[in-house]
Amino acid sequence: MPAAPQRPFNFAPGPATLPDSVLRQAAEEMLDWHGSGMGVMEMSHRGKEFVSILEQAVSTLRELLAVPPHFHILFMQGGGLGENAIVPMNLAGPQAGGLIDVVVTGSWSKKSLVEAQRYGDARAAASNEVDGRTSIPAAATWQLRDGAAYVHVCSNETIDGLEMATLPDLAALGCQSPLVADCSSHILSRQIDWSRVGVVFAGAQKNIGPAGLTLVFVREDLLGRALPICPSAFDYSVVAAHGSMYNTPPTYSIYIAGLVFEWVKAQGGVAEMDRRAAEKSALLYNYLDDCGGFYRNRVAKDARSRMNVPFFLTNETLNDAFLAGAREAGLLQLKGHKSVGGMRASLYNAMPLAGVQALVDYMKDFARRHG
Ligand code: PMP
Numbered sequence: 001m002p003a004a005p006q007r008p009f010n011f012a013p014g015p016a017t018l019p020d021s022v023l024r025q026a027a028e029e030m031l032d033w034h035g036s037g038m039g040v041m042e043m044s045h046r047g048k049e050f051v052s053i054l055e056q057a058v059s060t061l062r063e064l065l066a067v068p069p070h071f072h073i074l075f076m077q078g079g080g081l082g083e084n085a086i087v088p089m090n091l092a093g094p095q096a097g098g099l100i101d102v103v104v105t106g107s108w109s110k111k112s113l114v115e116a117q118r119y120g121d122a123r124a125a126a127s128n129e130v131d132g133r134t135s136i137p138a139a140a141t142w143q144l145r146d147g148a149a150y151v152h153v154c155s156n157e158t159i160d161g162l163e164m165a166t167l168p169d170l171a172a173l174g175c176q177s178p179l180v181a182d183c184s185s186h187i188l189s190r191q192i193d194w195s196r197v198g199v200v201f202a203g204a205q206k207n208i209g210p211a212g213l214t215l216v217f218v219r220e221d222l223l224g225r226a227l228p229i230c231p232s233a234f235d236y237s238v239v240a241a242h243g244s245m246y247n248t249p250p251t252y253s254i255y256i257a258g259l260v261f262e263w264v265k266a267q268g269g270v271a272e273m274d275r276r277a278a279e280k281s282a283l284l285y286n287y288l289d290d291c292g293g294f295y296r297n298r299v300a301k302d303a304r305s306r307m308n309v310p311f312f313l314t315n316e317t318l319n320d321a322f323l324a325g326a327r328e329a330g331l332l333q334l335k336g337h338k339s340v341g342g343m344r345a346s347l348y349n350a351m352p353l354a355g356v357q358a359l360v361d362y363m364k365d366f367a368r369r370h371g
Helices: 020-028 048-064 079-091 107-116 236-241 251-267 269-290 316-328 353-370
Strands: 071-076 099-104 121-127 150-154 179-182 199-203 214-219 308-313 343-346
Touching: 020 251, 048 071, 048 251, 071 079, 071 236, 079 107, 079 150, 079 179, 079 199, 079 214, 099 107, 107 121, 107 150, 107 179, 214 236, 251 269, 269 308, 269 353, 308 316, 316 343, 316 353
Parallel strands: 099 121, 099 150, 150 179, 179 199
Antiparallel strands: 071 214, 199 214, 308 343
16 A cells, blocks of 8 residues: 555644544544444444443553542543533532632633632632743642642643643642642643542543543542532533443544554553653754744743643744745644734644654744744
8 A cells, every 4th residue: 555645744732633543544444343334423332332442442541541440530521611610510519618729820720710610619729820821830839728629720731831740749738638630631641640639631632532522530539529400411420330321422532532542552652652742842842942032932941831832933923924834834733822822833642753843944944034
């Protein structure tokens, strides 16, 4: 078979690029999955074919992230913003006191705070808005309240380009509340310290697969606390009791996610994704730091995201020319989020090092021509 032509490199923040081999396999299996005579989208979610797809996806994911047995893995819907309501409805019931502490480190945790205020007494335990969202407030400065139902962090801020190098150790800060981490935009790029979290959630549409699937990891002891208003389909206890099959799950998204999990495993697992994330992001940040001011990234070095790299042209009148030239060079979706402007390169697991090298080469050439 002739080699498939090289596709453009896609730096979208999500929905985002997926491994070529996964998309090709999905294309081959589109009309007939494993001789079943059916495409995955056409199968009953309760039939043996789809049940085997779901079970395999859950078990590979558990293996990849070394998820301990006392955590349930739930495949849900509603995305990251859905979880901003689903988490408080599940954890901030009357017996938990209704206090919710949110560490605001960017746009997504700010949204989590505002949504949580509809369900409980939610407050910002810290905020980086004072420094223009360029650093992560030290955990020792967070104002955590005794007996809070949970503490929320977004460990990778997709829009602002900040990442927590490690998840905070709340116990070491004298806080007994469970930690909830929104890992939507860096899940599977590094290991998770399960001793530090109660709930992890992640939309699939960045590092994992198509939009429509939300991964939730919930510690066993946190089940059974939901507020009475929590819809059954969003009640972690109900979803766990039905093995993510209380309602019809997003079957095709789960299938693609399963193929991506196998791809990650075949590449060398999460440790290899971690190594590649360090290598790819260093290539781009080193250039940004050494380019002599043509481009800038404003984030403090110890808070820089390895997944999402926002950057700005000092001469912003060149933005349109930069994006048009990038498209011509086969470098897609580099425009920054509308709330921030400038550019953003998302370097998820499926982005090869060659893509980041092509971006840096293009940036150098553009700067030489316009500097
Ligand atoms: N949290 C983070 C960190 C995100 O990056 C996003 C989406 N970009 C969301 C939450 C919201 O996800 P959704 O659009 O799936 O609701």
